[in-house]
Amino acid sequence: MxxxxxxxxxxxxxxxxxxxxxxxxxxxxxxxxxxxxxxxxxxxxxxxxxxxxxxxxxxxxxxxxxxxxxxxxxxxxxxxxxxxxxxxxxxxxxxxxxxxxxxxxxxxxxxxxxxxxxxxxxxxxxNCTAAVMLMGLAPLHKAFRVKRAVISSYQAVSGAGAKGIDGLRKQTEAALKGEKITDLSGFPNPIAFNILANNWAIEEQGYSNEEWKMMKETHKILGDDSIELAVTTVRVPTFVGHGESVWIETEKPVTPEAAREIFVKSPGVLVVDEKTPLNGVTCPMPTLAEGRDESLVGRIRPDLYKKNALLFWVVGDNLRKGxxxxxxxxxxxxxxxxxxxxxx
Ligand SMILES: NC(=O)c1ccc[n+]([C@@H]2O[C@H](COP(=O)([O-])OP(=O)(O)OC[C@H]3O[C@@H](n4cnc5c(N)ncnc54)[C@H](OP(=O)(O)O)[C@@H]3O)[C@@H](O)[C@H]2O)c1
Structure with missing residues (x-):
């Protein structure tokens, strides 16, 4: 070879x-x-x-x-x-x-x-958040055609590079000692013991550049500009592994069971739930996804008020699949x- x-x-x-x-x-x-x-x-x-x-x-x-x-x-x-x-x-x-x-x-x-x-x-x-999310969304789009998706991200600090990792470590140590955090390490506010929905520059219509990346890249990768997307990106104080809550409405009828079957058959996706726990854990989480190649999918459940709609939770290693x-x-x-x- x-x-x-x-x-x-x-x-x-x-x-x-x-x-x-x-x-x-x-x-x-x-x-x-x-x-x-x-x-x-x-x-x-x-x-x-x-x-x-x-x-x-x-x-x-x-x-x-x-x-x-x-x-x-x-x-x-x-x-x-x-x-x-x-x-x-x-x-x-x-x-x-x-x-x-x-x-x-x-x-x-x-x-x-x-x-x-x-x-x-x-x-x-x-973009790392788009890649992790699309590993779950794309197979469902192929099977049921996603008309609309509402996504909220919980993004690890390593998404901001080596400086972000170092920043969270130093800020956490300072906060635990009761010291005032002066070095923001590139974050707009302290990230230790905090959650930042303002981590990225705000662009047109109040969406951040990260949210625009998610929407535009999803359309380009799926080759379908007609999918309606509403995205909120958020930085959380975890080191590695982006989590994303995804709500979808589909054209064809979908059930959590049918979606689970699609996920199970999709390369690069691993369902983590009560039926198939991973290392004894029944829900995807960043520390479970870190170092793994698959995007972990779980918490698949119906929208109780809308037909052809469901929710799932996906977590992937942003430095690897992302x-x-x-x-x-x-x-x-x-x-x-x-x-x-x-x-x-
Ligand atoms: N972190 C993530 O989750 C993630 C996910 C998807 C995409 N990305 C993208 O991947 C890229 C790297 O991210 P990262 O997180 O690894 O960043 P990082 O930890 O800050 O590392 C950046 C590296 O790039 C090198 N570099 C910067 N400017 C350069 C130049 N002009 N020529 C050659 N080398 C240069 C730096 O060199 P020195 O070490 O010598 O300073 C450093 O080694 C970025 O474009 C980022 O947006 C990151």
């Missing part, structure tokens, strides 16, 4: 997971280059890696480049994605820069893997289909 020259760009919360997952899944690698803003050595799961500074030349010879650098003008993708493609690599980017570009496929392999076929060199990985794992799965799908090189 052919082995590939792979680059991981970014050595933060997601980049570290990428390196770990490439190793765990025995990804066919001839070489692994880890790039970040500065060079240094770094230890991941007992193995020492050399991290190199990201420059255009660092992509010479790279065939698959997994980007997990920060977003924005000075972010890795804005500065180096085009350079990597120019040098022959396919770029799979975790940031939001390219997601809504009509020429860039936005992909969750279990849902719309075929969208990868005609990529032009850059592929986008969805980011690094999905990116690696995209690369695996490209290899499987022979689509690593862009279509002409």
């Amino acid at each position: 052919k082995k590939f020259k792979v680059a991981v760009v970014g050595a933060g919360a997601v980049g570290v997971q990428m390196v770990r997952i490439l190793k765990q899944r025995n990804f066919p690698m001839e070489e692994l280059r880890i790039l970040a803003r500065s060079s240094r050595t770094m230890e991941i799961d007992g193995t020492k890696y050399q991290v190199r500074e990201t420059t255009p030349d660092a992509f010479d010879g790279v065939e698959i480049a997994l980007f997990a650098g920060t977003e924005g003008e000075k972010g890795a993708a804005a500065q180096f994605a085009a350079e990597a493609v120019k040098r022959g690599a396919v770029v799979i980017d975790n940031g939001s820069e390219f997601r809504m570009d009509p020429a860039v496929p936005l992909v969750i392999p279990e849902i719309n893997g075929d969208a990868l076929k005609n990529h032009k060199g850059i592929i986008a990985n969805p 980011a690094a794992l999905n990116a690696v799965q995209i690369a695996e799908h490209l290899i499987l289909k022979g689509w690593v090189k862009p279509s002409a």
